[in-house]
Amino acid sequence: MEYHYEHEMKARDYECDAQGVVNNANYLHYFEVSRHEFLEAKRVNFRRLREQGIDMMVARVDVRYKYPLQGGDRFVIRLRLQREGARLVVQHDLHRLPGEQLYTRCVAEIIALKDGRLTDGKIFDAIFAAELA
Amino acid sequence: MEYHYEHEMKARDYECDAQGVVNNANYLHYFEVSRHEFLEAKRVNFRRLREQGIDMMVARVDVRYKYPLQGGDRFVIRLRLQREGARLVVQHDLHRLPGEQLYTRCVAEIIALKDGRLTDGKIFDAIFAAELA
Amino acid sequence: MEYHYEHEMKARDYECDAQGVVNNANYLHYFEVSRHEFLEAKRVNFRRLREQGIDMMVARVDVRYKYPLQGGDRFVIRLRLQREGARLVVQHDLHRLPGEQLYTRCVAEIIALKDGRLTDGKIFDAIFAAELA
Amino acid sequence: MEYHYEHEMKARDYECDAQGVVNNANYLHYFEVSRHEFLEAKRVNFRRLREQGIDMMVARVDVRYKYPLQGGDRFVIRLRLQREGARLVVQHDLHRLPGEQLYTRCVAEIIALKDGRLTDGKIFDAIFAAELA
Numbered sequence: 001m002e003y004h005y006e007h008e009m010k011a012r013d014y015e016c017d018a019q020g021v022v023n024n025a026n027y028l029h030y031f032e033v034s035r036h037e038f039l040e041a042k043r044v045n046f047r048r049l050r051e052q053g054i055d056m057m058v059a060r061v062d063v064r065y066k067y068p069l070q071g072g073d074r075f076v077i078r079l080r081l082q083r084e085g086a087r088l089v090v091q092h093d094l095h096r097l098p099g100e101q102l103y104t105r106c107v108a109e110i111i112a113l114k115d116g117r118l119t120d121g122k123i124f125d126a127i128f129a130a131e132l133a
Numbered sequence: 134m135e136y137h138y139e140h141e142m143k144a145r146d147y148e149c150d151a152q153g154v155v156n157n158a159n160y161l162h163y164f165e166v167s168r169h170e171f172l173e174a175k176r177v178n179f180r181r182l183r184e185q186g187i188d189m190m191v192a193r194v195d196v197r198y199k200y201p202l203q204g205g206d207r208f209v210i211r212l213r214l215q216r217e218g219a220r221l222v223v224q225h226d227l228h229r230l231p232g233e234q235l236y237t238r239c240v241a242e243i244i245a246l247k248d249g250r251l252t253d254g255k256i257f258d259a260i261f262a263a264e265l266a
Numbered sequence: 267m268e269y270h271y272e273h274e275m276k277a278r279d280y281e282c283d284a285q286g287v288v289n290n291a292n293y294l295h296y297f298e299v300s301r302h303e304f305l306e307a308k309r310v311n312f313r314r315l316r317e318q319g320i321d322m323m324v325a326r327v328d329v330r331y332k333y334p335l336q337g338g339d340r341f342v343i344r345l346r347l348q349r350e351g352a353r354l355v356v357q358h359d360l361h362r363l364p365g366e367q368l369y370t371r372c373v374a375e376i377i378a379l380k381d382g383r384l385t386d387g388k389i390f391d392a393i394f395a396a397e398l399a
Numbered sequence: 400m401e402y403h404y405e406h407e408m409k410a411r412d413y414e415c416d417a418q419g420v421v422n423n424a425n426y427l428h429y430f431e432v433s434r435h436e437f438l439e440a441k442r443v444n445f446r447r448l449r450e451q452g453i454d455m456m457v458a459r460v461d462v463r464y465k466y467p468l469q470g471g472d473r474f475v476i477r478l479r480l481q482r483e484g485a486r487l488v489v490q491h492d493l494h495r496l497p498g499e500q501l502y503t504r505c506v507a508e509i510i511a512l513k514d515g516r517l518t519d520g521k522i523f524d525a526i527f528a529a530e531l532a
Contacts, residue, residue, distance in 0.1 A: 145295070145298075145299050145302075146298070146299075146302055146312055146313070147295050147298055147299075153313075162278070162280050165278075165279065165280055166278050166279075166280075169278075169279055169337075169338075173338070178338070179279055179337070179338075180279070180286075180336070180337055180338065203313070204302075204312070204313055205302075205306070205311070205312075205313065
């Protein structure tokens with residue numbers, strides 16, 4: 001399997017809950033960070049898009065938690081994009097470092113709104129021309 | 134459709150991100166709160182379970198975001214439980230108040246660990262005897 | 267000591283960190299919630315203020331943590347306001363329930379911006395006329 | 400002024416609230432991260448300390464917010480330590496990059512507990528021998 005982008009991170013102690021492992025919600029934060037970093041690598045700024053009336057919103061996520069991360073763990077999130085109609089489907093594979101074991105997998109479906117209305121998603125093709133070609 | 138439990142909440146301003154709506158990750162916090170409140174209504178304490186070596190962990194979530202909540206919005210999360218092998222499958226329907234429109238739906242699969250090892254999930258039958266019968 | 271407002275809350279399990287108690291940062295969230303609820307009780311909407319170009323920002327906080335809250339703990343935050351020049355000085359006393367023991371005390375200094383520029387803070391007198399008289 | 404440690408970070412979009420800037424509570428997360436990184440650089444693991452019954456807790460924070468960070472902003476947190484009785488007093492200066500402007504300053508007082516009881520803080524001298532000498 002070929003990925004389009006990867007971003008390395010480190011689990012923070014405050015992201016863990018009383019169970020001593022990263023709380024399930026914080027993975028969605030990690031995945032969002034990896035997508036925004038990918039946008040930045042494409043010289044697209046999430047905040048500047050907003051000023052043009054364009055909002056990218058998560059329409060669906062499907063997350064499978066295989067092993068729990070602990071505070072201090074290093075990991076890498078690897079992304080693979082696909083276009084499905086109006087939606088950008090992003091697979092996020094989270095591998096723990098070192099060792100590269102798959103800890104979490106998330107498939108997120110992203111939509112683009114213009115002034116609050118759903119678009120046909122052509123903006124995704126424009127931004128990710130190389131990946132979606 | 135019949136629900137087994139419901140819990141009312143209010144979106145907090147700090148749970149919104151720069152897009153002005155509740156960030157996608159925070160819904161997982163809301164759903165967790167509703168499950169823990171359900172446990173409490175059953176006189177089961179999430180923290181005391183931990184002290185007995187029992188951990189309930191989220192193994193999978195599938196969330197569909199239909200409409201975005203804004204800061205100050207009131208909503209109710211309605212839960213329906215089902216047992217599937219070792220897993221407790223929890224449907225969470227988030228309806229905005231007033232009006233009762235379905236804003237978000239989440240199906241979460243929960244597993245129970247005893248001293249770090251996966252159990253057969255019979256503890257779910259013990260806790261939710263009435264609902265899973 | 268007389269308070270101007272109080273708001274009751276319950277600590278959520280995800281707000282605890284691996285130390286098993288509420289993480290120090292989350293208290294600032296609690297205090298913000300209590301202030302926004304006070305504004306709402308005055309029929310002032312934090313989000314609508316923003317649309318008029320008015321932002322209330324925290325300029326300083328001084329928090330003393332005496333006892334740590336655990337997940338599930340109920341508590342009440344009691345507020346007392348004072349005007350000091352351009353700043354609204356808000357004392358927040360967090361008492362655990364039942365028992366009313368003082369767990370945390372925060373003094374926050376709030377400023378009001380209009381279109382990004384510091385105001386003289388007269389808007390505070392308008393909103394909290396009864397309390398600041 | 401001489402600092403004892405520094406740690407570079409980047410503000411994440413989800414850490415901003417509806418005001419479009421980093422929420423005031425998240426700075427406490429940043430400061431905690433910088434302290435835990437400093438511990439790690441000393442080969443002291445926050446989680447392993449816990450297993451030995453030692454907890455470091457925040458007893459007080461005093462934060463002055465001068466300018467607000469936006470999502471995507473890079474910054475460095477610079478730490479300076481001082482021992483005052485049982486407490487470790489940590490000054491955190493947050494400078495935005497590039498430009499090095501001081502955005503936020505926090506003075507935090509940290510205590511060490513052993514099996515839940517306050518210690519005299521000699522553990523701080525042991526860990527930060529070079530800095531506190």
